[in-house]
Amino acid sequence: MAKSTRDTPNTSVGASLTLAVLHAASRLGVERSALMQACALHDSQLSDPDARVPFTTQEQLWDQLSRIECDEPGLALGRNLAPGPFSVLGYLLQSSPTLGDALAAGLRYQRLVGEGGEVHLHEHGDELHLLYRPLHPELPATRTRVLALMACWVQMFHPLLDTWQLLRAQFAHPQPHTLDSYHATFACPLQFAAEDYGIVLPRSLTNAALIQANPPLQHLLRQHAEALLARLPRAGLSARVVALLGEQLTRGEPDRSQLARQLNLSERTLQRRLADEGSHYQQLLNDTRQQLAEHHLSSSDLPAAEIALLLGYSEPSVFFRAFRQWTGLTPGEYRAQRKVQ
Structure with a gap:
């Protein structure tokens, strides 16, 4: 696997993401109060969607969620993650004119959602590779976290594009015994033991128009996103x-x-x-x-x-x-x- 991004004492995630994960877990029947207690999370930390939660706390949350008794908990959680609550970034992506613009905004403002890894975008011939390189790839809970993110990508972009198509999905972990949940989530060829986690799209989708495009709203959201980004500490x-x-x-x-x-x-x-x-x-x-x-x-x-x-x-x-x-x-x-x- 490619080298992961670097952790720092200030590494954090958005409170909005933490809230979205808790809501997704509740939809799967997991008791929210028990989860928060196990991770030492408090409601006061989540009252402001633009607030930050330490990444170590978020990892404890994913560790608890990785124990859910279902086929591949990460995919189940990702299919229940709503992109809207991801604070300004979710709305910014959905209001973008094209998929290419949405992906560019995602790259620039990814830290607003969380610093648990880095999103990368590469063009290879007629293919567009959207990759994710997580912090601490060796931890078992990281698999659950990354699979939830990848499933959320599909859940978010598929309804916004009339021409949505996945060429394949790739995973750094070995192939599991059961693939039903993978096929249900991605509906494309699967590659395991890959160098990176990611999804591969036709490069032609870069210029595909999003059905919820709203340039004036996107301009306002971008200004807010820039202000939030500037407030984040950085090594x-x-x-x-x-x-x-x-x-x-x-x-x-x-x-x-x-x-x-x-x-x-x-x-x-x-x-x-x-x-x-x-x-x-x-x-x-x-x-x-x-x-x-x-x-x-x-x-x-x-x-x-x-x-x-x-x-x-x-x-x-x-x-x-x-x-x-x-x-x-x-x-x-x-x-x-x-x-x-």
């Missing part, structure tokens, strides 16, 4: 800077001195610590602007001049020059190319 300073830049760009030209103050650093210390990580402020700003520019050009009909303002450029011509440097295309050429793919 890597570069990732923290990117999150803060995303939040600042929704309000205009980023201010490096203000960003440094938000991190309780001087500008000089900020630059030095970024250099220690092999990055620098201007490159992080350029990368963030490029990602957001490509998103706006692909998923909206906003004029390029308005996109320039959304990215904090005072003059559209500066944005046009920067975009050509990033992609080798003008914004208009990039948008036209995306429409014919």
